[in-house]
Amino acid sequence: MAYQLYRNTTLGNSLQESLDELIQSQQITPQLALQVLLQFDKAINTALANRVRNRVNFRGSLNTYRFCDNVWTFVLNDVEFREVTDLVKVDKVKIVACDGKNTGSNAAE
Amino acid sequence: MESVNAEEFTVEAVERALQQLYYDPDMGKKNVAQKWLTQAQASPQAWHFCWALLRPDKVPEIQFFGASTLHAKIFRHWSDLPTGQLDSLRSQLIAQVGQFASGPKMVLTRLCVALASLVLHVVPETWPTAVPDLLCAFQTGEGVTEADGQARCLALLEILCVLPEELQSCRIAASRRSQLRSALAVEWTSVCSLLQQLLQLADAPCGVRERVMRCVSSWLTLDITLKDSEGLLQSCFAVLKESELFDIAVETIVSIISQPDCQRFADSLLKVVPQVLGLQEQLKKAVRDGDMETSHGICRIAVALGETHCRTLLEQVDHWQGFQALVSMIMSCTGTPGRYPVDETSSSLTLTFWYTLQDEVTSLDAERQTLYLQIYRPVYFQLVDVLLQKACFPRDEDYATWSADDKEQFRTYRVDISDTLMYVYELLGPELLRNLYDKLGTLLTDTTHPSSWQDIEALLFGFQSIAETVDVSYSDVIPGLIGLIPLITANNIQLAETIMFTIGSLAEWLADHSLMLASVLPVVLHGLSNPDLSVSCVSALKRICRECRHDLHLHASDIMAVSQAVLDKEIHKSPQCMWIMQALGFLLSALPSEEILGKLLSLVTPHIQQLEKLANELASSANKLPTIHILGLLSNLFSTFDLNKQSERLEVMRPVQTQPRNNNPVVVVLQQAFPLIQTVLNKWLNEPEVVEAVCAVFEKSLKTLIHDFAPLVTQLCELIGQMFSAYPQASALDLTRQLVHVFGCEKDHFTPITALLELITNITMSIFQLGSRDHPDVVESFMQLHAQVLRRKSELYLSDHLDIKAVFYCGILSFKFPEAPTLKATCLLFTELISHCEDVPAVRELLQDDGKLLLQTLLEAIGGECPSSLAEHYAEVLFSVSRNCPSVLSLWLREALLPPGFPSAHLTAENKEHFCQQILREQASKRRMKDIVKEFALLSRGLEGTEYTASY
Helix, strand or coil: CCCCHHHHCHHHHHHHHHHHHHHHCCCCCHHHHHHHHHHHHHHHHHHHHHCCCCCCEEEEEEEEEEEECCEEEEEEEEEEEECCCCEEEEEEEEEEEECCCCCCCCCCC | CCCCCHHHCCHHHHHHHHHHHHHCCCHHHHHHHHHHHHHHHHCCCHHHHHHHHCCCCCCHHHHHHHHHHHHHHHHHCHHHCCCCCHHHHHHHHHHHHHHCCCCCHHHHHHHHHHHHHHHHHHCCCCCCCHHHHHHHHHHHCCCCCCCCHHHHHHHHHHHHHHHHHHHHHCCCCHHHHHHHHHHHHCCHHHHHHHHHHHHHCCCCCHHHHHHHHHHHHHHHCCCCCCHHHHHHHHHHHHHCCCHHHHHHHHHHHHHHHCCHHHHHCHHHHHHHHHHHHCCHHHHHHHHHHCCHHHHHHHHHHHHHHHHHCHHHHHCCHHHHHHHHHHHHHHHHHHCCCCCCCCCCCCHHHHHHHHHHHHHHHHCCCHHHHHHHHHHHHHHHHHHHHHHHHHHCCCCHHHHCCCCHHHHHHHHHHHHHHHHHHHHHHHHHCHHHHHHHHHHHHHHHHCCCCCCCHHHHHHHHHHHHHHHHHCCHHHCCCHHHHHHHHHHCCCCCHHHHHHHHHHHHHCHHHHHHCHHHHHHHHHHHHHHCCCHHHHHHHHHHHHHHHHHHHHHCHHHHHHHHHHHHHHHHCCCCCHHHHHHHHHHHHHHHHCCCHHHHHHHHHHHHHHHHHHHHHHHHCCCCHHHHHHHHHHHHHHHHHHHHCCHHHHHHHCCCCCCCCCCCCCCCHHHHHHHHHHHHHHHHHHHHCCCHHHHHHHHHHHHHHHHHHHHHHHHHHHHHHHHHHHHHHHCCCHHHHHHHHHHHHHHCCCHHHHHHHHHHHHHHHHHHHHHHHHCCCCCHHHHHHHHHHHHHHHHHCHHHHHCCCCCHHHHHHHHHHHCCCCCHHHHHHHHHHHHHHHHCCCCCHHHHHHHHHHHHHHHHHHHHHHHHHCCHHHHHHHHHHHHHHHHHCHHHHHHHHHHHHCCCCCCCCCCCHHHHHHHHHHHHHCCCCHHHHHHHHHHHHHHHCCCCCCHHHCCC
16 A cells, blocks of 8 residues: 655655646646556655665654544644754644555555 | 548558557657557547457557557447447457457457456446356357367456456446446355366466466455455465465465455454464475575465454454464564575564554453463563574674675664564563663673674664663663673674664663763763764764763863864764764853853864964865865854753743843854954855855854844844845845844844845845846745744834835745745745735735735746645735735736636636635635635646546
C-alpha cells in the first residue's frame, strides 16, 4: 500500500505541477498522469522505508490526538526535537502518521 | 497520411500506417501515423477492420493492433455496438482467443483483455453465466476448435488472470465496481477447484502451474476468503518443494495469508500453522546449504502469518503450542547464522513481527497479560541476545572485503535492530539494562578468555540504543556502566565511536548525576584529538555541554584548553568545528558571570586576530573560505551563548526582561569587533557567502541576546544600510526583519529602524525598476520584511517617506514570479496589508484606487499563471479581502471577471458567477475559502473532475 501523503512535498508538488502542464498542453492524459503519481507514491514510500535511517527524537506535551481512517494525528505543544547534535524547539507541531506495515492495506474502496 | 479522411479507414490504409509507425525513420511521419491510427481506432469502421487485421497471414505487429483495437472498441466505445451484435462478437472473440492460444503471446494477452472487458460489460445482467461458460468452452473445446488441450488451458488461465485486473483498472462507478466484484467472487468456488486440480496434476507443465498461481494472486483482489481457498493454499505449499516454482509459490502463499480478512476464519488459519511449521526442515537445509533464496522465501511465509494474524493466533488458547512453535520458528529466522546482508537477508524481515507480538501482548487485559508475559518475557530476553549477536561487526579482515553498499545496508540494519531494542525495553524494563551490564562486566573482567572488540561493541550498542531515547534514570546500573567505560581498550574505531555515542546518549542522565562527569569527560577530551572520531566525539562533547553546562564549572578550563588546541591544529572539518563552538557557547554562558568575559575573550581573540590578518590581505579565493570559517565560528558560538537561559536556571524571579543588561559579554566582543567586521564587509561586499556569514553573526547573537542587543542597534542599522546600498542581498533583509521583530516596538530604536526601512525599500524599488527577475530571493525577503513590519509595527507605514504605493506595485509584480517561496511571501504581505485597511489611511486609499488591480492579478494567478498547489495562499489573500473590505470586493470581483476568457478560456460565465457567489458568501471559514479557490483553480485549468485531481 502506497500512501499519498508525500505528494505534498517539494518533490511531489513539483511533479504535480509538471504533470498539470503536460495535461494542459495535451501531451498526456489525466489517466497517465494519475499512473505517474501512483508510481511516485510507490517509489517514495519504498525509498523512505528502505533507504533512510535518520532518527530524530522529540518530546513535548500532547494537546490532541486522533486515529481516523488508519491515520494518526497528534498535535503537540512545546516540542523539543533532538537530533544527535541539534536541538530545535517549536511551539506547536502537528504530526500525521500512517502505519508503515503492509498489513493494513485493504482492497475495499 | 495527411490527406487521409474518415472514408479511408480501411484495412490497407491501417496496414500502411502501421508500416510507417514501426519502420519509417522520420519521427514526424511516425507521429502523424500514430495520430491517424488513434483516429482510426475511434472510428466506427474499426469494429470491422479489426477482424481482418487478426487474420493468420498477417504479421504479429498488425495482429496486435487488431487485438488492441478490439479492446479499445469494447472498453471505450461499447455503446456504439449495434444491438444484436453481442452474441456474434462474443463467439468471434472466443474463437480468436482459441486461434491465438499458441501465440504470439502479446496478441493473445490483448485478446484476453478484450474478452475480459466484454465480460465486465455484460455481467451479471446480460450474460450471468459468463465465467462458467468460458470455463466450459475452454475445457471442452466447444467453440474453441483451433487449439489443443494445453494451449486452451493456458489461454483460459490468461483470461482468468486478466479478468480481475481489468476490473481494477477500468474506470467505473464505485457501486458498479462492487457489484462486479461480488458477481465475480461468486464464481471463485468453481475457478478455485479448477486451479487446484491443475496445480495437483503431477504431469502439468511448469508453465501451466506458474500461470495458475498468478491467477490466484489476481483473484485475491476480489476479496475471496481463506475459507474458500484452503485446499488451493495447501497445494501451493506442496509446490514449494519444486525449485523452479518456489518463488511464485511463496508469492502466492504470502498473498493469500496476508489478507487481513483471513482473521475471520480462525479455523482455517489454524490449519495453516502446521503447514508453515512443516517448512522448518526445508528451512534448516537451506540455511545449511547457504541457499539464501529458499531461506528468505520460507521466512517471508512464517513472518506473513505471524505478523498479519498475531492477535487471532494469540487468542486461540487451545492451540498455544502451535503459535509458540511459530514464534520459535521466527526466532530462528531472526537468528539465521551468518552476517547480514552478505551471508543472509532473512533476519531483517522478522523485526516488525516482534513489535507486533509485543503490542498484542501488552494490549491484553491485565490478567491475561500477566500470564502471557510469563511466557514471552524469556522469549524477548532471548531475542535481545540474538539481535545483539546479529548486530556484531564481522571480523576486521572480513569487513574490509565488504562493498560500500553492503556496509551501508549493514548500518541501516543495525539502526533497525536499535529501534527494536528500544521498543523491547518497554516490555522488559530496567532488567534489560542490568542484563546487558552483567554481560559487559563479565566480558571486561574475564581475564582467562580475552573478549573480542566486536562483542563489547555490540553490548554498548545495545545500551546506547536504549539510552538514546528512553529515560534511563530508573536504572541502577548506569553508574556501573560509566565505571566500566574507562576499562575498555578502544583499539578499534567502530568500538571507540560506539563508546562516544554511548556517552553522548547518557548526557541527560549525567546532568542529574554530575559527580560522574569526572569519569567520562577525560575519555571524550582524549578522543577529541583523533580525527577519525570527529563526529561521534564532538557530538558527545556538545551534548554534555548542552545538558550539563551548569555542572561543568570545574571542568571548564580543561574543556576550553583541549577545544582550543584542536581548533588551532585544525584536526576537525569545518562543520565539527562549528559544533565545538556551540558546545563552548553552552559552557561559557553557564560560568559564574565574573569569569565569562575573560574566558570568552581568550577564546575568540585568536580567531579575531586571524580574521584581522585575512582582512589585511588582498581578497582572493584562497582567503575567502577561511574568512567565512571564522565568521561561522563566531556565529555558532553566539548561537548557544544564552545568558537568559542561565537566569531561568537560577530561578531568579524577575519580570520578562525588556531592558538591556549592562555589559553583556557578547555585546562587548561584538562592539570591539565591529570595526573589523566593517572592514571585512567592505572587502567582500560582492560575495554573498561572506555577507551571509556576517549577517549570521548578528542574527544568531540577536536571537540569544534579544534586548541585550540594544547598544548595537544603531550601529547595525547603519551597517545594513551601507551593505544593502552597495549590493542588495536577501540576508541583509532577513536581518532587518529580525531587528523589526525585536526592536520594532521600542521608541528608542524607532528612528534608526525607520530610516533603514525607508532606505532599503527605496533601494529595492530600484531593483524592481531595473528588472527584479534575477533576484527572487531578495524579492521574497523584501515581502517577508514588509509583512513583518505590518504585523509588528504598522505605524511605520504612517511615515511620509515610505512609499507604500511602490511596495504595493512591487507585490503585484511579484505575483508573476514562478518561485513558490516568493509567491507565498507575496501572499503573506497582501494578507497583512489588507488587514490594515481600516487603521492605516494610506492603505485604505491605496486599496480604493488599486484594489481591482490586485483582484485581477490574484485571479490571473489562480486561473492558471501560478502553480495550483499554492491555491491556499491566494485563498488567504481573498479571505482577508472578504473579511476586511467586503463591500468593495463584490464590485471588484464581478468587474474583474467580466471579460470573456478571463482568467481562463476553460471558464464559462456560469462558472464565474458561481465562484463570485461562493466567495462573497464566505467570511467565516478560511478552510472553505481554500476549497472554493482550489476548485476554481482546477476548473480554470480544465482539470476538474478527473481522478487525477481527486486528491488535490
